[in-house]
Amino acid sequence: MxxxxxxxxxxxxxxxxxxxxxxxxxxxxxxxxxxxxxxxxFDKMQYSIDAPGSIWWIVNKKRTLPDGYVPQNLSVPKVQLRLDTTAEQMKIRSDITAPVEAMFTAAREKNISLLFASGYRSESYQRQLYNSYVAKDGQAAADRYSAKPGTSEHQTGLAFDVCEAGTNCDLEISFGATKAGKWIAQNASKFGFIVRYQKGKESITGYQYEPWHLRYVGTSLASELQKKNQTMEEMFGL
Ligand SMILES: [Zn+2]
Missing domain, CATH: 1.20.5 (Single alpha-helices involved in coiled-coils or other helix-helix interfaces)
Structure with missing residues (x-):
């Protein structure tokens, strides 16, 4: 019952x-x-933005590198180089050479011949460079296009400048309007790179538009930033 x-x-x-x-x-x-x-x-916690060496490490004028920072492994990518293979600047972090090479190969298939203009820069080399720009253009102007020693993304080994082979490789804003520059803006994210200093974002990044300066962040963040048209600083609320 x-x-x-x-x-x-x-x-x-x-x-x-x-x-x-x-x-x-x-x-x-x-x-x-x-x-x-x-x-x-999209998981914003996948990598640290603070830890030196992290592929999401955000370095800018306010977020400086540790004194004398040198990445652990550097090597020369097997692509067209602007300088001899022995030059320090022809290096990039060893884990980034494969994406660099893949991007150059993909560009080549579209008849775009890229040139690796400048990768890793040591703190002392950045100091020489910055001082020479200050002497030439004055500090205010130099600060818009060159990093003070200890604040350059090039020192992380995660960034490089690109231009087109057969040009004088002056790294000018007009590069953004060329076939190569447009291809880079459209396709770099597929290989994990972003055009780090975007047009109209100078007050956020602290740098003028640099269509030639690429920074590795991995494909997930690169495509997210491209989709949202954001800088790293905007994405992470800095
Ligand atoms: Zn650069």
Missing amino acids: KVKKLVLPSIIIIVLFAGLFLLSNRSTNPSKKAVSSRATS
């Missing part, structure tokens, strides 16, 4: 729950659900 008394309420409860479950599923448009979960799926 006791068991029978419990059976009916149990069935009612089960039927009620099943009904509620079906209703809740029907009221959620499945396509909308998929879109919203994709939009929120």
Whole structure:
């Protein structure tokens, strides 16, 4: 008798729950659900933005490198180089050579012949460079296009400047309007690179537009930044 008394309420409860479950599923448009979960799926905690050497490490005029920082492994990518292979600046972090090479190969397939203009820079080389720019243009002007020693992304080994082979490789803003510059802006993210200093973002990045300066951040962050048209500083609220 006791068991029978419990059976009916149990069935009612089960039927009620099943009904509620079906209703809740029907009221959620499945396509909308998929879109919203994709939009929120980017994980900003995948890598540190503070740890030296992290591929998301954010270095700028306010976030300086540790004194005398040198990346652990540097090597020369197997691409067209502006200088001899022995030059320090022809190096980049060893884990970035493969994406550099893949990007140069893909450009080549579109008849764009890229040249690796300048990669790693030691703190002392950056000091020489910066001092020479200050002597030539004055400090205010130099600060818009050159980093003070200890604040350059080139010192991380994660950044390099690119130009087109057969040009004088002056690294000028007009590069952005060339076929090579446009291809870079469109495709670098597929290989994990971003054009770090974007047009119209000078007050955020602290640098004028540099269509030739690429920074490695990995494909997930690179494509997210491109999709949102954001700088690293905007993405991470700095
Ligand atoms: Zn650069």
